[in-house]
Amino acid sequence: MNSYTLIHKDNLTDNELSQILRVWEASVRATHHFLAEEDIVSLIPFVQSGVPQVEHVICVEDQQQEIQAFMGIHGDKIEMLFVDPELRGKGIGKKLITYAFDDMNVNYVDVNEQNPQAVGFYEHVGFEVYERSELDDQGNSFPILRMKKARTAHR
Numbered sequence: 001m002n003s004y005t006l007i008h009k010d011n012l013t014d015n016e017l018s019q020i021l022r023v024w025e026a027s028v029r030a031t032h033h034f035l036a037e038e039d040i041v042s043l044i045p046f047v048q049s050g051v052p053q054v055e056h057v058i059c060v061e062d063q064q065q066e067i068q069a070f071m072g073i074h075g076d077k078i079e080m081l082f083v084d085p086e087l088r089g090k091g092i093g094k095k096l097i098t099y100a101f102d103d104m105n106v107n108y109v110d111v112n113e114q115n116p117q118a119v120g121f122y123e124h125v126g127f128e129v130y131e132r133s134e135l136d137d138q139g140n141s142f143p144i145l146r147m148k149k150a151r152t153a154h155r
Contacts, residue, residue: 004068004092006099009057016059019067020051023084030085034114034142046138047080054079058099060092071096077108097125106149112136113143126150 009016024047028040035043051057054072060083062068069083069092078100083092100106109127111118127147136142 003063004060004095006095007059007061009059012052012057016067017048017051020057020059020070021048023067023070024080024082026085027082030088031115031117032112034112039140051080056104058096058104060096068092069096071100073100073104073106076104076106077110078106081109093121094125101126101149108149109147110137110144111147113145119145122147 012020021044025040025044028035028043032040051070051072054074056073058071058073059067060069068087070080071078071082072080081093081096083096109122111122113119113132126149128150129145130148131146133144133146134141136144
């Protein structure tokens with residue numbers, strides 16, 4: 001992995017939020033094939049207003065201090081984790097999960113069932129499904145898998 005720095009952001013600047021939205025949108029377009037264009041567009045305001053409300057925002061920046069990945073944690077749950085599609089498979093997501101387990105005492109994550117790459121990633125790093133919901137948190141017909149950290153998480 002190139003030189004990437006993990007940074008805990010307490011107060012996001014407008015520029016940082018813009019970078020996070022760029023990563024979110026690129027990642028969603030690369031992985032959430034079940035979403036239509038209008039679904040993605042309709043989610044942007046929720047992400048824009050929701051990210052600053054999350055208790056902890058942890059970003060991965062490159063050498064130019066550009067955000068390439070981010071994770072939002074509220075309590076003991078990962079609320080969001082997105083990696084720039086160009087950097088997927090390079091250990092950045094695992095670096096964020098390791099930080100979440102070791103430093104933030106995370107135990108839970110929800111994932112779209114229709115995103116098999118994300119489901120596989122979370123299973124690989126040590127989560128297991130404990131519940132399924134037919135609807136997402138906005139009441140849309142996008143089934144959610146509720147996952148919890150297994151007793152022996154792989155790392």
